[in-house]
Amino acid sequence: MEIEVIAAKRELQGTGASRRLRHTGKVPGIVYGGTAAPVQIELDHNALYHALRKESFHASLLTLNIDGTKESVLLRDTQWHPYKQQVLHIDFQRVDKDHKIHVKVPLHFLNSDSAPGVKTGGGKPHHIVTELDVQCLPGSLPEFIEVDMGNLEVGHSIHANDLTLPAGVELVAHLQTENPAVASISAPKVGAAAEEAPAAPAAPAAPAAPAA
Numbered sequence: 656m657e658i659e660v661i662a663a664k665r666e667l668q669g670t671g672a673s674r675r676l677r678h679t680g681k682v683p684g685i686v687y688g689g690t691a692a693p694v695q696i697e698l699d700h701n702a703l704y705h706a707l708r709k710e711s712f713h714a715s716l717l718t719l720n721i722d723g724t725k726e727s728v729l730l731r732d733t734q735w736h737p738y739k740q741q742v743l744h745i746d747f748q749r750v751d752k753d754h755k756i757h758v759k760v761p762l763h764f765l766n767s768d769s770a771p772g773v774k775t776g777g778g779k780p781h782h783i784v785t786e787l788d789v790q791c792l793p794g795s796l797p798e799f800i801e802v803d804m805g806n807l808e809v810g811h812s813i814h815a816n817d818l819t820l821p822a823g824v825e826l827v828a829h830l831q832t833e834n835p836a837v838a839s840i841s842a843p844k845v846g847a848a849a850e851e852a853p854a855a856p857a858a859p860a861a862p863a864a865p866a867a
Contacts, residue, residue, distance in 0.1 A: 658711065659718045659725075660747075661702070662686075665695040673744075682742050686719060686728055689749035696721055703742055707733065711798045714760045714786075719747055727793060729758060750793045757827060759786045760797055764838060766805030772840035776809040781839045787815060788827035795823035802838050812839040 665676070665683060673683045682700050687693040696719075706712045712730065719728045728747040736743055750756055767773060767780035787800065800820065802813060815826055816834045 657718055658706070658715055659720055660698065660706070660728075662696040662698045662719060662721045664722055665697040668695055677741070677743070682745055684745040684747065686721070686726075686747040686749060688728075689751060691749065694721065698745065700742060703745065704740070707742065710761055714758060714796070715798055716750065716793050716796055717747070727752065729756060752793050754792075755790045756793055756796065757788065757790045758796060760789050761786045761799045762802050762837060763799045765801055765803045767807075767838075767840075770804045770807045770840060772807050772809040772811065776840070777843040778809040778840040779843070780804060780807075781841060782837075783812075783839060784835060784837050787818075787837070789820070789824050790827050791821075791824040795821065797821045797824060800824075804838055804840070807838070807840050809840050809842050812836040 662684065665672075667676075676683050676697055677700070680700050681697045682703055684696045684698055685693055686696060717728050717730065718725050727750050729750055730745070731748045732744075732746040733742060734744040735741065762782070762785055764780075764782050770780065772778040773780055789797075789800075800818060802818060804813065807813060814834045814836050818837070820826070
């Protein structure tokens with residue numbers, strides 16, 4: 656799926672120019688990387704805001720159209736207003752189709768409710784991480800990676816190396832562990848089940864002994 660981003664070259668720079676640009680409904684940005692010089696750009700805020708709400712926009716190869724000139728880029732950074740739903744700045748990086756890129760790709764979790772550990776074991780599914788670092792050529796970049804929990808039992812986990820990756824896609828080693836757990840099913844809490852069970856009725860009091 657091709658996602659095209661419309662932009663224009665930005666001539667004026669600096670804090671004051673960026674502030675005035677935002678007041679007109681535009682977002683300042685930059686595109687860098689490759690052999691070409693960085694280019695300051697401006698984009699329509701509303702169109703960009705709605706695009707950023709889509710998961711695919713964050714993990715897809717984008718076509719950046721700057722005044723009619725198109726190039727392939729990746730979204731690299733966004734800056735947001737601290738309390739308004741306003742994009743303050745955006746960064747794109749050029750990519751070369753013949754060189755591998757390093758990107759975070761979201762995980763989509765499947766069949767967690769039908770997993771044996773949940774359906775018959777009463778366990779609770781956990782999504783431990785929601786994205787993974789991968790490297791691949793730009794043309795092989797997936798929008799997401801599926802995590803099928805359909806066979807997972809209570810107390811078991813799925814690790815990164817267990818996943819079926821699209822052709823040409825490789826995992827990037829993580830700092831904490833080279834094979835992190837991405838999903839698991841925990842055992843039901845025994846204490847919580849006991850608290851929910853009805854208490855046994857109290858035994859009736861013994862009758863008082865007759866007076867002598």
